[in-house]
Amino acid sequence: MRDSGSPDVGRFAFKKVASMQGAFKTPTLRDIALTAPYMHNGCYVTLEEVVEHYVRGGDVKDHLSPDIRPLDLSAQEKSDLVAFMRSL
Numbered sequence: 001m002r003d004s005g006s007p008d009v010g011r012f013a014f015k016k017v018a019s020m021q022g023a024f025k026t027p028t029l030r031d032i033a034l035t036a037p038y039m040h041n042g043c044y045v046t047l048e049e050v051v052e053h054y055v056r057g058g059d060v061k062d063h064l065s066p067d068i069r070p071l072d073l074s075a076q077e078k079s080d081l082v083a084f085m086r087s088l
Contacts, residue, residue, distance in 0.1 A: 008041060010063070022063020033086040047082045 011020040024040040038044040044053065053059060055078065057070035073081070 010040070029085060029088050032088055047085050048078070051078050051081055 009021055011023040011025070012018075014020075027035075033047065036045055036047075038047070038050045039053070044050050051073075054068075055071045055073055058064050058068045
């Protein structure tokens with residue numbers, strides 16, 4: 001996990017293009033249940049926490065993609081999504 005005092009600029013560290021600030025490579029979801037902690041900085045320990053992050057529409061708004069929006073998921077839909085990810 002990164003030191004919270006050092007902002008992670010994402011792919012911008014490798015490719016100095018403004019759109020790369022805060023961008024991160026997205027790994028496959030295969031065996032996702034075995035790869036905790038989650039997110040680029042390891043801030044979530046469970047898949048449920050990751051789903052809640054996206055239900056909120058993300059937390060940190062710096063460099064957030066305009067395509068990230070809050071999700072309107074029921075408790076059953078969230079549970080189903082986590083079960084699906086565990087099956088991969």
